[in-house]
Amino acid sequence: MANFTKSKNWACFKYTFRYFLRMRLDDLRFFTRVAALGSLSAAGKEIGLSPSASSSRLTALEKAVGAQLFARTTRSTVLTEAGQVLLESATAALERMDAGLSLLEAGTEKPRGLLKISCNMFFGRAHILPYLREFMALYPDIRYELSFTDRMVDIVEEGYDLAFRAAPLPDSTLKARKLGANQRVLCASPDYLSRKGVPRTPADLVNHDCIGLTRIPVWYFDGPKGEIAHQVTPLISGDSGDYSYDAAIHGLGIAVKSGAHVWQDLREGRLIAVMPDFPVARTGAIWAVSPPGSFTPPKTSALGDFLIKKYGRPAYWELNLPQLYADHAKILDRMGIGA
The missing domain is CATH 1.10.10.10 (Winged helix-like DNA-binding domain superfamily/Winged helix DNA-binding domain)
Incomplete structure (x- = not known):
């Protein structure tokens, strides 16, 4: 015993x-x-x-x-x-x-628990935080951990439930929901264009102050005869989409920007889209990406569903590029510099 x-x-x-x-x-x-x-x-x-x-x-x-x-x-x-x-x-x-x-x-x-989210700074500030209070009221049992970074995190290794990405998606097993198109445009402030003139072709960019991103050394444009690659020699370069936005707004140069980032500035004339005959190539979409598997936690699905309803179809930031170029040509004409 x-x-x-x-x-x-x-x-x-x-x-x-x-x-x-x-x-x-x-x-x-x-x-x-x-x-x-x-x-x-x-x-x-x-x-x-x-x-x-x-x-x-x-x-x-x-x-x-x-x-x-x-x-x-x-x-x-x-x-x-x-x-x-x-x-x-x-x-x-x-x-x-x-x-x-x-x-x-x-x-x-019922959606509950910790919801760990990654997105870049501009998207979080412009398209997530403004709606988060309403979502929190709908789902009081969810807690949040937000990481605002331009780095493309490994959502599986780093334990994220959801990541918002504006970059093209690599082949992977990750689950992805398209939130909206994300055209990119070459743009500058009216002040910059009044001082430096308006580029009409990619070849003209050698005479302009380009605002570069260290991770994107080449700008691609769709021309009448196909895609054109322009090796950027930036006057100013950095590693943040926010920096390039601020630099363009303050008239420091010309930049390629995401439509989801600058849509309001384009519509209200704070930034002007240029080179309508050579639109930026390789544009993509905004995606909500979650880990692989047959089961998606309710907290993750709930936020994705909620934001899709808020963004609309098409998403409110999507650009009608022909109309945008036409409107901006009129602005440039009024400024006396023409497109």
Whole structure:
């Protein structure tokens, strides 16, 4: 008895581990009901088993754990010492399992938990934060961790639930939802264009102050005869989309910018789109990207659904480029510099 009691903790682990490897959860519940009722037939009757089927089920469980769990006679079914050990372990395990399943069930019905998000600074400030308060009111059980960075994070390795990307998506197993088109335009402030003139072809850019991004050394344009690659020699260069936006707004030069970033500035004339005959090539879309797998957590789906409704179809930042170029040509004409 002393030796058995001394090894009780190990036995609990051994029996429970063997069970979870070899048996079904329902069999463990059946075992606990036999112990509670003190009757094999009564426990079997609760779940519609005949006496012979109940006996076979218990025998299979005893074989799986490698120990006799009950001392059975025609009048009684009493736990053995091994059965008592397994009962204590099984009861605790089932309680934890039931609690976990309850939380999981609740989580699949209602968005909750920590939502870890990555996006670049401009998109977060312009297209996520303005709507987050309303979303928070709808889903009070969600908490948030926001990372605003131009770096393309590894959402699986770094544990993100959702990333918003304006770059073309590489081939991957990541799940992606398109939020809207994202045309890019070559643009500058009216002040800059009044001082430096208006470029009409990519070749003209050698005479202009280009605002560069270190990670994008080449600008691509669609010309009448196909794509044109222009190697940028920037007057000023940096690693942030926000820097290039501020530089363009303040008249420091000419830049290629995302429509989702500068749509309001273009519509209100703070930035002017130029070179309509050579639009920026290789434009893409804004994507909401989440980890691979057949199951998407409700918190992730909820935010994606919510933002798509807010952005509309087409998204409010999408540009009608022919109309935009025509409107901006009129602005340049009024300035006396022409397109």
